[in-house]
Amino acid sequence: MLAPSEYELKDYVQVATLDQLPPGRLLAVELQEEWLCLANVGGKAYALSDECHPGGSLSQGWLEGKTAFCPHGFRWDLATGNLLATPDGLVKLLWPLRRLLVPPSKLRLRAYAVERLGVKVMVKPRVRSSMYYGPWRGKVGGGYRW
Numbered sequence: 001m002l003a004p005s006e007y008e009l010k011d012y013v014q015v016a017t018l019d020q021l022p023p024g025r026l027l028a029v030e031l032q033e034e035w036l037c038l039a040n041v042g043g044k045a046y047a048l049s050d051e052c053h054p055g056g057s058l059s060q061g062w063l064e065g066k067t068a069f070c071p072h073g074f075r076w077d078l079a080t081g082n083l084l085a086t087p088d089g090l091v092k093l094l095w096p097l098r099r100l101l102v103p104p105s106k107l108r109l110r111a112y113a114v115e116r117l118g119v120k121v122m123v124k125p126r127v128r129s130s131m132y133y134g135p136w137r138g139k140v141g142g143g144y145r146w
Contacts, residue, residue: 012124014122015036015038015122028059037059082108
């Protein structure tokens, strides 16, 4: 498999280098006013939004395989951002409010596309759509990109 060229990664932004992200580690980086959690699993890099729950930072947790654990015990899939498991005590505590809460199967963190270009870790930022619709703009995610 060929490595992507710089032209193919023109929409990506460098957020770290492999020296800053050794295997088995999590790293918090800021990209366009959003905090991301980078993970290195056997040389493959992943990026999820860093806020696993209000006030919680996924980058302060740890890795086990392709699963990231936040400091409070939530487990997240690095590839998809889906919630895999919640702490046992939390489920018992919140059980009376189950009809008001979002089911755990629907909870997920935003996953970002990540590529490596040599030692650079490149992340594709999220495209923010505009409320303005004009015929000369390219349609992206329900809105038009400026």
